[in-house]
Amino acid sequence: MANIRPVGDRVVVKPAAKEEVTKSGIVIPDTAKEKPQEGVVIAVGSGRLLDNGERAAIDVHEGDRVLFAKYGGTEFKLEGEEYLVLKESDILAIVG
Amino acid sequence: MANIRPVGDRVVVKPAAKEEVTKSGIVIPDTAKEKPQEGVVIAVGSGRLLDNGERAAIDVHEGDRVLFAKYGGTEFKLEGEEYLVLKESDILAIVG
């Protein structure tokens, strides 16, 4: 894909297509109040800026299959594929 | 279960089925304003990021039977079982 580098504590995720959801066995109930979504981490930023001026390494890595809160992310399309830019804090868990 | 690692200060909990609730003797009154729920900790994250860049170890451990505030958690299903991803601060107490 074209080069994309998230800024700060942001992460780019490719949401799982429907057929992929079954790979990790995770099923999201339709009745869930805040519905999470599964995807794969494509790129991570340099991390949150700490009060001492350093950046804290992001706790997920390129290629991780993750569960994330869709709320708060920003969608965009690149070469016909859909992606999301999320904050690290929107990533709930690494699965698989 | 499939491998699941919560990110940061998050915890994965398996909510107690109804028959399990009686094990610790805890009963949640139906009239409670903010109704807590009982469950078992399945996995814990690496802990909250401190301002000095370190992570604070989470105060509950895998296998702990806990009382938690349902509000704020995110439900998901894995291999037919229901789980929740919670923030450490949603865990009220360890019981049993």
Place this chain on the structure above:
Amino acid sequence: MANIRPVGDRVVVKPAAKEEVTKSGIVIPDTAKEKPQEGVVIAVGSGRLLDNGERAAIDVHEGDRVLFAKYGGTEFKLEGEEYLVLKESDILAIVG
């Protein structure tokens, strides 16, 4: 009672039954905007997480008779008795 350990800056309190209220002589006026309540501390957590990663010891102890703001606490029942999980900051004063 069954073992219960509050997490972080939380405290478990047994609210005073009506006949106990008179022991310390405290009376809560019905007209009070934010009505406090009296009770006894049953268990305290490990304390609030500080930015340096340590925990600050909680300022009340097991057995203390306290005045607390009911708002914000979470009720539960254990072996037929009612309890509340509160944040340390919901405890207003130690009385008696």
Place this chain on the structure above:
Amino acid sequence: MANIRPVGDRVVVKPAAKEEVTKSGIVIPDTAKEKPQEGVVIAVGSGRLLDNGERAAIDVHEGDRVLFAKYGGTEFKLEGEEYLVLKESDILAIVG
């Protein structure tokens, strides 16, 4: 009075009765948006918890006659007398 020790950055104040208000000469206009009130400090807590784990001594003392913002305080009655538990930050000034 019965022993009462406020917790953390809280202060117990005995509101001035109407005839006492004139002692310091302070008059609160009825038209004031946020109406302050006069009273005497009965007891002070151990002070606000700082990020380094120490507590900052409270800036008022037992016996101080103070002007305070009534909003935010919690009323209670002890041996027939009315008191308020306030946060230190609700105390506006020491008078008299």
Place this chain on the structure above:
Amino acid sequence: MANIRPVGDRVVVKPAAKEEVTKSGIVIPDTAKEKPQEGVVIAVGSGRLLDNGERAAIDVHEGDRVLFAKYGGTEFKLEGEEYLVLKESDILAIVG
């Protein structure tokens, strides 16, 4: 006037009477959204509590003629004169 010592980061100001407003030449337009007011600093507190437990000296002094945001202050009357208790951050500028 009777002794009055503001607490923490608070300041007591005597609002300028109408004829005094012209002394510094400041005129407040009636159309201003957040209308400032002119007055004289009567007393200052010990300053804002810092995270290291020290207090930061207040940036205005007794006798300073100041422009302040009326919003947020608390009015009171002392020996027939009107005063306001303000937070240091409500003081916009020193004039004259």
Place this chain on the structure above:
Amino acid sequence: MANIRPVGDRVVVKPAAKEEVTKSGIVIPDTAKEKPQEGVVIAVGSGRLLDNGERAAIDVHEGDRVLFAKYGGTEFKLEGEEYLVLKESDILAIVG
């Protein structure tokens, strides 16, 4: 002009008259959601109070031509001229 010293992280700005706007070539579209405005810095305060008790020097200087967010500023008139007291954070950019 009469002496005016902003307090803390505040800045006094003289808004540009309409004919002056063209000097830097900046034009503010009428359709802009949050309409910025151009002006000249007249005076700057001692800077924001840091947690270590020092003050951070303000990033603009007397005489700077600036673009600022009008929202949040406080208007006043001095010797027939209109001025605004703004927070440093309301200054968007230095132009010209």
Place this chain on the structure above:
Amino acid sequence: MANIRPVGDRVVVKPAAKEEVTKSGIVIPDTAKEKPQEGVVIAVGSGRLLDNGERAAIDVHEGDRVLFAKYGGTEFKLEGEEYLVLKESDILAIVG
């Protein structure tokens, strides 16, 4: 262009004209809740003020092609061209 220096943690961006959007291949779906936009960084400020009084260098540079959240930026026109002043935190990713 005329000289423009953003203040603090702000960045000036020239939004991409429609024909430029295709250069990096990024397409923003019309259905996106919070629609991002593409542009080029024209100038960056001295960075966010840290609690120790230093400034943290901004994570994007002049000439970077960026994806940004339009919400929160301030539009202005300079020599007939449209620009935006954004906070560094409104920049989502560097692309291209």
